[in-house]
Amino acid sequence: MKNSKLKHILFRLAEVIPFTKQFKAKRWVDSHYMNFAWKNMEYIFLSIARFAHINRPIDGYYMEFGSHEGRTMSLAWKHFQHLFNWEYLAFDSFEGLPEIQDIDKQEIWKKGKLKTGVKSFLKIVKKSGMPLSRIKTIKGFYDQSLTNELAKSLLPKKAAVIYIDCDLYESTVPVLKFIIPFLQKGTIIVFDDWNCFHGDPDHGERRAWREFLNNNSYLKFEPFVSTNEANSFICIQNKINT
Numbered sequence: 001m002k003n004s005k006l007k008h009i010l011f012r013l014a015e016v017i018p019f020t021k022q023f024k025a026k027r028w029v030d031s032h033y034m035n036f037a038w039k040n041m042e043y044i045f046l047s048i049a050r051f052a053h054i055n056r057p058i059d060g061y062y063m064e065f066g067s068h069e070g071r072t073m074s075l076a077w078k079h080f081q082h083l084f085n086w087e088y089l090a091f092d093s094f095e096g097l098p099e100i101q102d103i104d105k106q107e108i109w110k111k112g113k114l115k116t117g118v119k120s121f122l123k124i125v126k127k128s129g130m131p132l133s134r135i136k137t138i139k140g141f142y143d144q145s146l147t148n149e150l151a152k153s154l155l156p157k158k159a160a161v162i163y164i165d166c167d168l169y170e171s172t173v174p175v176l177k178f179i180i181p182f183l184q185k186g187t188i189i190v191f192d193d194w195n196c197f198h199g200d201p202d203h204g205e206r207r208a209w210r211e212f213l214n215n216n217s218y219l220k221f222e223p224f225v226s227t228n229e230a231n232s233f234i235c236i237q238n239k240i241n242t
């Protein structure tokens with residue numbers, strides 16, 4: 001047996017032996033750390049539910065860019081199904097991350113990482129109680145899949161919520177271009193990875209958003225809620241001179 005494999009087994013073993021350092025760490029991760037991360041995510045979804053309910057009628061799509069293991073899609077269903085009749089769209093390569101370009105290079109990103117196939121993804125969301133008739137998957141890498149034809153086939157329905165969770169600058173740029181015709185007053189845009197790249201505004205979703213705002217100055221947004229990880233905005237103007 002390889003040394004690294006043996007080390008891994010011993011580490012896992014220590015995690016179940018009471019009062020070891022590893023046992024205490026695991027207990028903290030499970031009960032505090034992950035709980036905190038999950039609560040923060042729920043805070044975003046519940047804030048959106050409250051906003052969209054108070055500002056009725058906000059109707060349309062829940063569009064998600066980056067669906068992977070269905071955690072956010074399941075949360076969306078859990079918190080939106082009761083008050084809104086939204087249609088759910090999952091845009092993903094379903095093959096994991098694309099080739100990583102220079103601007104996005106970081107140790108954690110690798111081509112093909114974060115892969116969940118369509119079948120497995122649908123199995124997860126079905127398990128969360130979502131009827132498959134309420135969700136559509138749009139498979140493909142965004143620079144290829146987010147075409148004008150696709151937009152035409154989904155319009156004129158607009159977006160109630162746009163959830164962007166695709167990590168990279170190069171992935172976020174085509175997403176932001178694609179969503180323009182789906183914006184309406186009250187559309188909420190969430191950036192799940194706002195603080196990736198150590199919060200550097202010249203990288204990741206922050207950079208893509210700044211460039212998008214500069215290139216489309218007629219679109220107006222106001223800040224909505226944020227957490228230690230995510231940030232979100234409300235669209236308040238989606239047309240020139242309105």
Ligand SMILES: C[S@@+](CC[C@H](N)C(=O)[O-])C[C@H]1O[C@@H](n2cnc3c(N)ncnc32)[C@H](O)[C@@H]1O
Nearest residue numbers: 066067068069070071072093096141142166171
């Ligand atoms: C962090 S994961 C999303 C996690 C997901 N929201 C969840 O709750 O499980 C990032 C996802 O973005 C997708 N992705 C990233 N860049 C992409 C691109 N250029 N085209 C298509 N999918 C992309 C990956 O395939 C991956 O599923």
